[in-house]
Amino acid sequence: MSGNWERGVRRVVPYTPGEQPSGDVIKLNTNENPYPPSPKVKAAVDAVSDGRLRLYPDTVCRELTAELAAQAGVEPEQVFIGVGSDDVLSMAFLTFFNTDEPVLFPNVTYSFYDVWAKVYGIKYKTVALDKEFRIHTQDYFEKNGGIVIANPNAPTGILLGLEEIESIVAANPDSVVIIDEAYIDFGGKSAVGLTARYENLLVVQTFSKSRSLAGLRIGMAYGDKKLIKYLSDVRFSVNSYTMNTLSQVGGLAALRDREYFEKTRAEIIRVREYSKAKLEELGFSLTDSAANFLFAKPSGKTAGELFSALKARGIYVRWWDKPEISDRLRITVGTKEQMDALFAALKELL
Ligand code: PMP
Numbered sequence: 434m435s436g437n438w439e440r441g442v443r444r445v446v447p448y449t450p451g452e453q454p455s456g457d458v459i460k461l462n463t464n465e466n467p468y469p470p471s472p473k474v475k476a477a478v479d480a481v482s483d484g485r486l487r488l489y490p491d492t493v494c495r496e497l498t499a500e501l502a503a504q505a506g507v508e509p510e511q512v513f514i515g516v517g518s519d520d521v522l523s524m525a526f527l528t529f530f531n532t533d534e535p536v537l538f539p540n541v542t543y544s545f546y547d548v549w550a551k552v553y554g555i556k557y558k559t560v561a562l563d564k565e566f567r568i569h570t571q572d573y574f575e576k577n578g579g580i581v582i583a584n585p586n587a588p589t590g591i592l593l594g595l596e597e598i599e600s601i602v603a604a605n606p607d608s609v610v611i612i613d614e615a616y617i618d619f620g621g622k623s624a625v626g627l628t629a630r631y632e633n634l635l636v637v638q639t640f641s642k643s644r645s646l647a648g649l650r651i652g653m654a655y656g657d658k659k660l661i662k663y664l665s666d667v668r669f670s671v672n673s674y675t676m677n678t679l680s681q682v683g684g685l686a687a688l689r690d691r692e693y694f695e696k697t698r699a700e701i702i703r704v705r706e707y708s709k710a711k712l713e714e715l716g717f718s719l720t721d722s723a724a725n726f727l728f729a730k731p732s733g734k735t736a737g738e739l740f741s742a743l744k745a746r747g748i749y750v751r752w753w754d755k756p757e758i759s760d761r762l763r764i765t766v767g768t769k770e771q772m773d774a775l776f777a778a779l780k781e782l783l
Contacts, residue, residue, distance in 0.1 A: 555578070568586065581610075614637060635660055642725055644688070731783070736760050739752075
């Protein structure tokens, strides 16, 4: 029997993540880290006892929170942890964007922002980047119900300086400003320090990129104690046990291995700069990416053609069929060997 039950369904168009192909491919499409996580992560996860797994996890992630706070130079009450920064951002949208004014974010940015706005019924307005994909701070000085900026922005890779971030936060004392720093470790200065002076600033980061732990799903946010309390109250109204024990333990081990973190992120930055030069030699024009990916416009063939031809050769990059960016590829920085394989393929294709 089919009645009219669909009248009450919340219908949404979901976010589409990059493909996760199986098999022997060169995967440069979802900005994962090409290096394994610190070997200390596996050791710590292996050492977790059955007795601990039998129990519910620590709801407030005490140890991980304390280490994050210590490393960032903030109090534990200024740290929030979630299941990847997607979860943190989603909770932050739900918590902080609750007025009739539109939330502002760039027209070219992380394509999950408008999806969260729609699923939670939040009004939003996109702000156009300039022709060079730059954000202009004064565009965010108008009345609004909140602001979200990815810094560096994705998929452009372009970084705003701390003064520019501060000018946006300072100009908007009546809104919460979220700075999404998923890629900050690859060349930017974090805005975490500004949270001491601005109650309305939430800085979001992740273990998925610079800590090579996309599979464990750990994200975090830093902010004023009051801001974090509001965020936690909403989170605990949805789910008490979001962070599983293995992620808490593995994340802590990754965080403590600072030497490994410094070594791998320096290598990614080195290969990024090498890759910029190589792509330029191949006729691409590039933004000045401060992230672990490149945003590259080919000449000779269209980005769409190259995307498909590379995929046919087992090399996955990202391409969006959207008017503002359809002439570009977003290419995750892999190992030097992976990048050389990409350049060899591009040389043949072009
Ligand atoms: N923000 C930006 C700008 C991203 O590109 C991503 C990765 N897709 C995320 C947040 C979410 O990453 P995660 O949930 O793995 O922390």
